[in-house]
Amino acid sequence: MIQLERIGKRYGRGPWVLQDVDLSFEPGELTVFTGGNGSGKSTLLRIIAGVTAPSSGRVHGRPKSVGYLPERFPPGLRLSAEAYLRHLAAVRGVTPPTDLLDVLGFHGDPTAPISTLSKGNTQKVAVVQAFLATDLVVLDEPWTGLDTAASSVLxxxxxxxxxxxLVTDHRGTARGLAGAREVVLQGRVGATGVAIELNRVSDLTTTVIGEWDGVRVVAATDGRLSLLVDATVSDRVLADALRLGCSVLSVRT
Structure with a gap:
């Protein structure tokens, strides 16, 4: 059994994204995490998968064989789909998959670099690599970018x-699956305000932005930074972020 004991997470000296999370997961259990933007779903999944360390608390009983599918699959992978899946299968000590890509409807060139594939085909590779794990599979918005047939297979x-x-899914598909347990994350602040996503963000910049008044860091990965910002300071945050050299990917109210 996997147990979370008083898990908390903050970036730098910024506000807490998660605090005092106590949960447990039985072997073979399907758990769906729901909650508004900024409630900490993606952050919690990364902690459970072992990708991100918690700022406080501990994860007990994490198994050795863990598959993780991030909300955004890392761009720029030069390995081909075949080589990438073969390598991960060897690392995990399992038989390389031979047909799951085909079952998902992969139509690209499996010998081409993953960085050259379409979003849908890249997502299919990401799904397959996650399911190479035998003990724990952590999926962050896995249905994103998949066509109807591939979504059904997933x-x-x-x-x-x-x-x-363990899965997050804003479309609600996972909640309708048999045996699914729903866990609603409330977050430490209300999921209201302006959601801002920045690119070209360094670790130092993340720390600086996380200390600004009215700003809550939701997620920071691979040079990207997701924020939940009080509407009263959103214009100032955007202007200051641009001055720091960041680029703005999206702004949502």
Whole structure:
């Protein structure tokens, strides 16, 4: 059994994204995390998967074989889909997949660099690599970018997996799967305000922005920074972020 003991997370000296999270997951259980923007869903998944360390608390019982699918698959991978999946299968000590890409409807060149594939085909590779794990599969918005047929296949994979599966899904697909347990994350502040996503962000810049008044860091990965900002300071935050050399990917109210 995997147990979370008083898990908390903050970036730098910024506000807490998560605090005092106590949860447990039985072997083979399917858990769906829901909650508004800024409630800490992606952050919690990264902590459970071992990708991000918590600022406080501990994860007990994390198994050795863990598959993780981030909300945004790392760009620029030069390995081909075949080589990438073969390598990860060897690392995890399992048989390389031979047909799951085809079942998902992969139509690209499996020998081409992943960086050259379409978003949908890249997502299919990401799904396959996550399900190479035998004990724990952590999926952050896995249905994003998939066509209808591939989405159906993924639903079957999630519901039939013998591994413990943890998933976020803003579309609500996962909540309708048989046996799914829903965990609603409330976050430490209300998920209201302006959601801003920045690119070209260094670790130092993340710390600086996280200390600004009215700003809550939601996620920081691979040079990108997601913020939840009080509407009263959103214009100032955008202007200051641009002055720091960041680029703005999106602004949502």
């Amino acid at each position: 639903s079957d994979l999630v519901s039939s997996s013998a591994a413990t599966v």
